[in-house]
Amino acid sequence: MLRWTPWLLGAALLLAPAAVQADRRWRLGVFPVANFQAYTSHYGPRSLDGAAPRLHNGLDIAAPLGSPVRSWWRGQVVEIIDDSACGIGVVISSGAYDHIYCHLHGSVSGGVYRSGPVQLSSGRMVRFGERIGHVGLTGHTTGPHLHWGMRYRGEWLDPGRILRAMAASQASP
Template sequence: MHWQRISLALAIALGGVLGSPKLSQPSQNSSQGTLRWNDASFPVENFQGYSSPFGYRRSPTGEPTTEFHNGLDFAAPEGSYIRNWWAGQVIEVSDDTACGTLVRIRSGAWEHVYCHMKGRVEQTPQGRAMVDRPGGVLILEGQRVPTGARIGRVGMTGRTTGPHLHWTLRHRGQLVNPAVVLQAMYGTQAQR
């Protein structure tokens, strides 16, 4: 991925967020090794830009209300592949919320959620799974997923006004602005 282009788009889209304090490196227990920012993967292929930042915003459906947006939206053409940010275990697949079809993954103290994906949840002989047959994707609850693996495709399921990936991050149960994480990733990876 071209980090310079992503960094510039991030700086333009998020303004003052880039001045926030740096996040510490994620960590896991010693049996799983150490997570480092430069080992992480950008979560969407065919990235076109950021369509909605983390934090309070006007309702995207045109209602005259303000709401809290708990993630960062990545615009990409419908059907673009979504990649797992960090190696971990799938702890939930769902398709019955405003988030649409989603996959939730735990990586040590981190949880990352991918929303509005193509596909649906089905009961398979192996257990509950997010299935996107045209995309060749089947993600099982409980499955281990490596960093950078394709885990789905950008869709328009749930509450959405256009194709995008909505990406939510939590560290030890607390919401984290994904833009700050991407900034830390870029800073580390640009030094390589």
């Protein structure tokens, strides 16, 4: 039985991935899609059209067009993305973790992301589970889904590991 250890390094700083199973605080994490349909592509090497495999650096979660996307953790918006790959995206920093949300619905103008009642720009603090956008079709995508990426100290990490840690912590007494 792993013991939960009080960490004194600041409220937003989470454990290293290797230790995730030990920390009850993972139960605070919020699944980023409100209307889950399916996982359509997992994290890892992926070969498209016979090309050399490249890292698919996130987890694709299908959900209805326009349905809410929620922040996995509390944190601070550090980047609004608007490019041909991610499309419209939001990057949130939570201690050693950055969580990235791509293919969002809406528009970006002057560094401000807008979608319905959501309005975000760099520097904004967000709460656990706060609605940070809506599932869209922007960027490189063939159907409405959230591409959810995760970096730990700048290195890509499989978001599935985070989900498993959340499930384990929620299941423990």
